Amino acid sequence: MPTLFKFILTLCLLAVLAYGAMLALVILVEPNKGEMSERIPSERINPKR
DSSP states (O other): OOOHHHHHHHHHHHHHHHHHHHHHHHHHHHOOOOOOOOOOOOOOOOSEE
């Protein structure tokens, strides 16, 4: 039983670390906001048959 307990405790610890990392990303990282445009050649939209 102690081995199973250590395994479950390790999984819980990894889950808490992953959750903390995601929470830190949400709080600390500000996304770049702005418009983006990319020209697409007409050959890609209307390919010749």
